[in-house]
Amino acid sequence: MSAEKIVIVGANNAGLAVAQNLLQTGKNFAITMIDKSKNIGYLGCGTPMILGNRADSYKNFFYKGLDQIISQLEELYTNTTVEKIDFKAKRVIFRNKQGVKHLNYDKLVLATGADQVSLGIKGNKLKGIYRIKNLQEGLKVNQRLDLDCVKEVAIIGGGYIGVELAEAIKARGKHVRIFEAKSHLMMSHYDEPFGKIVEKRLRDAGVSLHLDEEVLAYDGEEGRLTQITTTQGTYEAEMVILTMGFLPNTTLGRFNLELYTNGAYIVNEYQQTSEPDVYAVGDCSTSYSNVLHELVVNFAISDAMRGAYVAAKNIAGERVSSSGTQKTNAVSILGLNLFATGVTVTEAQMHDLDYQYVDYEDWQKPLFMPQNNKIRLRLIYLAKSRRLIGAQLCSETDQAGVLYMLSLAIQKEVTIDELKVSDLFFYPNFNQPINFLTEAARLAK
Numbered sequence: 001m002s003a004e005k006i007v008i009v010g011a012n013n014a015g016l017a018v019a020q021n022l023l024q025t026g027k028n029f030a031i032t033m034i035d036k037s038k039n040i041g042y043l044g045c046g047t048p049m050i051l052g053n054r055a056d057s058y059k060n061f062f063y064k065g066l067d068q069i070i071s072q073l074e075e076l077y078t079n080t081t082v083e084k085i086d087f088k089a090k091r092v093i094f095r096n097k098q099g100v101k102h103l104n105y106d107k108l109v110l111a112t113g114a115d116q117v118s119l120g121i122k123g124n125k126l127k128g129i130y131r132i133k134n135l136q137e138g139l140k141v142n143q144r145l146d147l148d149c150v151k152e153v154a155i156i157g158g159g160y161i162g163v164e165l166a167e168a169i170k171a172r173g174k175h176v177r178i179f180e181a182k183s184h185l186m187m188s189h190y191d192e193p194f195g196k197i198v199e200k201r202l203r204d205a206g207v208s209l210h211l212d213e214e215v216l217a218y219d220g221e222e223g224r225l226t227q228i229t230t231t232q233g234t235y236e237a238e239m240v241i242l243t244m245g246f247l248p249n250t251t252l253g254r255f256n257l258e259l260y261t262n263g264a265y266i267v268n269e270y271q272q273t274s275e276p277d278v279y280a281v282g283d284c285s286t287s288y289s290n291v292l293h294e295l296v297v298n299f300a301i302s303d304a305m306r307g308a309y310v311a312a313k314n315i316a317g318e319r320v321s322s323s324g325t326q327k328t329n330a331v332s333i334l335g336l337n338l339f340a341t342g343v344t345v346t347e348a349q350m351h352d353l354d355y356q357y358v359d360y361e362d363w364q365k366p367l368f369m370p371q372n373n374k375i376r377l378r379l380i381y382l383a384k385s386r387r388l389i390g391a392q393l394c395s396e397t398d399q400a401g402v403l404y405m406l407s408l409a410i411q412k413e414v415t416i417d418e419l420k421v422s423d424l425f426f427y428p429n430f431n432q433p434i435n436f437l438t439e440a441a442r443l444a445k
Contacts, residue, residue, distance in 0.1 A: 003030035003074075006315065007092050007103055009082050009252065010111030011035035013043065014282030014304035016063045018109050021312030023072050029316075030074040032103060034094055038079045041066040042135040045301070048161075051142055052168030058135065087256045087275055107277050107315050110265060111308075112249040114283035114299060119245045123218030128225030129240045132165070144239060145172050152177070154228055154237040156215055157244030158185040160331040163198060165241060166207050167334055177208040177237070179215055179230060189329040189340040191378065193359070194392055201334045246299055248284045260286050264297045269321040271311035279315065281307040288324040290411050291343050291389045292351060298325050328407045335396055339403040342390030342410045345380060354383045357390075358416075360440035364397060366428050373397045377440050379416060386415040402437065416444045 006022060008015045011033040022029050033040075046061030055061070063069075070076055080096040085108070093102045116131050118124040132138045144150055153169050155162045158180030166176045178185070184195030185202075199209055210230065217229040218240065228235050248264035250257075258266045258274035265273050265280035269288070273280050282304035286295045303325055313320035328341040348355040357380040364375045373396045380390035391406040393399050409419070419441035426433045 003028045005104060005106045006031045006109065007105040007107075008033045008109040008111060009035075009085075009092065010109075010113060010282070010284075011037075011040040011076070011078070012111065012113060012282075013041065013063055013301055014113070014308050015109065015111030016041055016066065016069055017305050017308030018111065018279075018281060018312050018315075019073065020065060020069050021309050022316060023069065025312070025316040025318075027316050031072075032075040032077070032105075033073055034077045034080050034082055034092070036079070036081050037134060037136075039135045040076075040078060044133065044138070047132050047138040047141075048164040048168040050138060051145065051165065052171045054168075054171075058139070061135075082252060085252050085256075087253075087278065090277065105277075107279065109311060109315075110250075110253060110273070110278065110280040110284055111282050111304075112252065112284045114246040115249045116242060117245045117247055118242075121215055121217060123220065123225075126218050126220040126225040127223055128220070128238060129218060129242065131242050141239075141241060145169065145174065150238045151175060152235070152237045153239045153241065154179060154235065156240060156242050158182070158209075158211070159188055159243060160186050160329065162241075162243040163202070163333055164331065165243065166202060167205070169241075170205060170207055175206070175208070177210060177235060178202070179210045179213055179228070181212070181214045183212055185209070185211070186331070186338075187344075187346065189327070189344065190338060190392055191344045191346060193378070194338060194340075194376070194394055197376075197394060198333055198336065198338070201336055205334055246283070248297065250284050253278070253280075260295060260297060262297055266295065267307075269310075270314040270319070271307050271322065272314070279311040281311050288322065290324040290326055290413075296325065296327070298327050300325075300327070300329070302328065323411060326407045326410045328403065330400060330403060337395055337398060339393040339399050340391070341403060341407040342388070343380065344390060344392070345378075348380060348389065353389070355380055355389065356383045356445055357381070358440055358444045360436060360443060362432070362436055362439065364395065364431060364436065366432055369428055375399065375436055377436060379419075379440055379444070381416040381444065386417055387413050388416055388419070406437075416441050420444075 041063035043061045049055040082094045084093040130141050153174045155178045170176045184192045214231045219227045265285045267285045271279045283299050287298045289296045310322045326341045330339045361376045365372045375395040378392045381388050424435040
């Protein structure tokens with residue numbers, strides 16, 4: 001029996017995860033991967049560590065098992081551009097140094113990620129404006145930061161990526177400004193009280209914050225950036241790093257596959273597009289929100305890994321459905337750990353949800369414990385059904401386990417009242433006799 005031909009367009013984390021899961025099935029697949037970059041499998045989450053001089057080498061920031069995956073592929077084409085996909089003939093047409101080639105497939109996986117757009121800001125072609133989507137861009141930024149002439153660095157976008165970069169670049173001795181058009185930092189995942197805690201830490205560390213301030217233009221001399229003009233003033237800058245403006249890269253299927261409002265490929269619970277033999281995974285595809293009960297686009301590697309597993313299993317003939325997303329997130333800034341899952345209060349208002357929320361703050365452990373930290377918690381729930389729909393935490397301790405539980409609780413539609421009487425253990429090294437989750441839930445109206 002001949003091998004089933006699988007073509008994966010996009011050889012970064014989502015695409016590699018599809019290939020890895022397919023290979024682990026032990027079934028007869030001839031897998032070809034195509035990517036426009038020469039470096040595949042780079043984990044972009046390592047870039048802040050590189051820029052902050054907290055990593056010896058970028059060579060450790062690559063997908064686990066990359067060499068083994070590559071060794072089992074039928075073909076790998078890098079530095080290669082896919083020019084067209086003939087969905088009727090099931091053929092991929094691509095170009096590299098050897099010229100134009102075509103490749104037939106039985107199943108096609110689109111893992112083309114997201115592209116960063118300039119948002120049409122005047123002067124965006126000046127030298128000194130950088131993106132950090134891939135390894136090459138990150139290394140260019142790292143080299144530029146070594147220069148003594150670079151003193152003022154502006155980060156455009158106050159999401160968690162921008163905040164992480166601000167901490168890293170500040171550690172290089174640069175003056176850093178964050179420009180955010182919204183009212184507080186990390187608004188996509190955290191409500192204002194949590195954003196304000198992060199803002200204080202950054203200001204105390206010497207980072208300048210410009211909130212409710214939109215960038216209007218970049219200005220320069222002899223083709224190189226020298227300053228930024230915003231709705232509130234003009235600032236010197238030798239370097240700008242863009243951390244916003246991401247849109248799904250769906251050019252190849254734009255006129256053949258069904259698209260979401262922001263251009264992402266709409267996929268079903270099996271990661272299939274509107275063409276059953278074409279799958280989409282990662283930032284170029286939709287997810288299903290377990291809170292809103294509608295399609296969303298969640299630029300998160302956890303979504304990409306889950307979608308890759310589901311796609312591979314279904315290609316292999318195993319009917320596996322996606323569990324959907326809670327948009328779960330965590331970030332560590334200047335010793336403070338933040339965790340979020342589900343919707344924020346701001347999002348609940350935007351979607352006209354009839355919600356309530358409760359805030360709680362306390363010491364994590366009994367007061368007699370020598371090492372102790374405060375923990376802040378917000379639980380958001382629907383007023384009528386009492387179903388938990390969101391949670392946010394911050395502490396100097398690791399609360400990842402709590403986040404996992406809350407994410408699953410939202411997925412399983414646990415109510416705030418069930419949390420009041422949940423079986424949560426006590427041991428003084430970890431918590432108080434009445435767990436802070438239980439205490440918070442019992443304060444709910």
